[in-house]
Amino acid sequence: IMIPLVKVAMPPKERLMPALEEVLYSGMIAEGEYVYRFEAEFAKLFGLPLALSTSSGTAALHIALLLAGVEPGDEVITTSMTAEPTNTVILQCGATPVFADVDPQTGNLSSSAVAAAISPRTKAIVVVHYAGFPADLRGLREIADQRGISLIEDAAHSLGAKYDGQPIGTVGDFGIFSLQAIKHMTTVDGGMLTMRDGGNVALAKKLRWFGMAKGVPRTEVDISRPGFKYNMHNVAGVIGLAQLETIQQRIDRHIENGSFFDEAIPKIPGLTVTRVDKECQPSYWLYSVFSDSSDSLEHCLANAGVAASKLHRPNHLHSVFASVRRPMPQLETYYRRLTHIPCGWWVTDDDRQRIVDALRKG
Ligand SMILES: *Cc1c(COP(=O)(O)O)cnc(C)c1O
Numbered sequence: 001i002m003i004p005l006v007k008v009a010m011p012p013k014e015r016l017m018p019a020l021e022e023v024l025y026s027g028m029i030a031e032g033e034y035v036y037r038f039e040a041e042f043a044k045l046f047g048l049p050l051a052l053s054t055s056s057g058t059a060a061l062h063i064a065l066l067l068a069g070v071e072p073g074d075e076v077i078t079t080s081m082t083a084e085p086t087n088t089v090i091l092q093c094g095a096t097p098v099f100a101d102v103d104p105q106t107g108n109l110s111s112s113a114v115a116a117a118i119s120p121r122t123k124a125i126v127v128v129h130y131a132g133f134p135a136d137l138r139g140l141r142e143i144a145d146q147r148g149i150s151l152i153e154d155a156a157h158s159l160g161a162k163y164d165g166q167p168i169g170t171v172g173d174f175g176i177f178s179l180q181a182i183k184h185m186t187t188v189d190g191g192m193l194t195m196r197d198g199g200n201v202a203l204a205k206k207l208r209w210f211g212m213a214k215g216v217p218r219t220e221v222d223i224s225r226p227g228f229k230y231n232m233h234n235v236a237g238v239i240g241l242a243q244l245e246t247i248q249q250r251i252d253r254h255i256e257n258g259s260f261f262d263e264a265i266p267k268i269p270g271l272t273v274t275r276v277d278k279e280c281q282p283s284y285w286l287y288s289v290f291s292d293s294s295d296s297l298e299h300c301l302a303n304a305g306v307a308a309s310k311l312h313r314p315n316h317l318h319s320v321f322a323s324v325r326r327p328m329p330q331l332e333t334y335y336r337r338l339t340h341i342p343c344g345w346w347v348t349d350d351d352r353q354r355i356v357d358a359l360r361k362g
Helices: 013-024 033-045 058-066 085-092 111-117 138-147 196-207 232-246 247-267 294-303 319-324 330-337 347-361
Strands: 052-054 075-078 098-099 121-127 148-153 173-176 191-195 287-290 339-340
Touching: 013 232, 033 052, 033 191, 033 232, 052 058, 052 196, 052 232, 058 085, 058 121, 058 148, 058 173, 058 191, 058 196, 085 098, 085 121, 085 173, 085 319, 098 319, 111 138, 121 138, 138 148, 191 196, 247 287, 247 347, 294 339, 294 347, 330 339
Parallel strands: 075 098, 075 121, 121 148, 148 173
Antiparallel strands: 052 191, 173 191, 287 339
């Protein structure tokens, strides 16, 4: 049996099914009390100033960009080394993604490349903590502050990670999380938005619900700006509440496995791993190994029963981004040498030893 690269985590049936049955037949399946309780508990557990739930991480990121004031014609500095929604939402705002090159040892946005990409039209920086490894938030925060632009953390890969002791998602003006099927934690689909300035909460809530304020009678409510159907429902809220009971253990296991690989893999000739700076505590959604031939590495792991792949496609390679492509030599090398290996809560002590043995044999 193959060790999978990613895996869906569901709470035990005995825990989840009675709660699901209750909410499904309660007559209250839309956004309601379960959603609000889930938001409060999520914020508390992950040390966030607040958490607004959404129907997806993509929805949360779209709202964050709009709250950052991103409008048609603006530029948003971003990374190509990510899942596609990071950048398709920039287009959705009518803005232009400006791809900056990555740090060759982390795959995360290089602060100097970001500084060089700033123009008078730059409205925001979107940073991804790729594979769960925190980016250079100090450098990016400084650039954003100097220029008076927003820093948005796409923390879809990095739930539970920390930077300089701060919870991931809280150094940026906005932070978003994804609760999609294969992330650290899932509500089937869902997302969370956090922000430093609570003054934006009312607008954020309107944007996630057609542009309307909740709690105002429908006959009196006024839409002054169109919003979206981006809210979370009670059924997802119930799943989220059950997930929170065990999520810390699962994240801890990602970190244990990641630390094990950090120790073992660099000792193998020809292989390197992601650089972890001292202020970074990764949450290791995926583990990344770098070699001269990612193809033969994947092949040797497959023979040992280990699923391994690059998993993502640098976004600028999609034709929708053809007009904004620019040379990114460091990303090119990073991506060519990259292979992801399983690292999550489902990887046992035996599994991770098997992975290291297979890598050693080459
Ligand atoms: C998964 C993901 C998203 C989008 O999240 P959804 O919940 O699937 O909408 C955004 N950014 C990154 C980096 C992701 O991996």
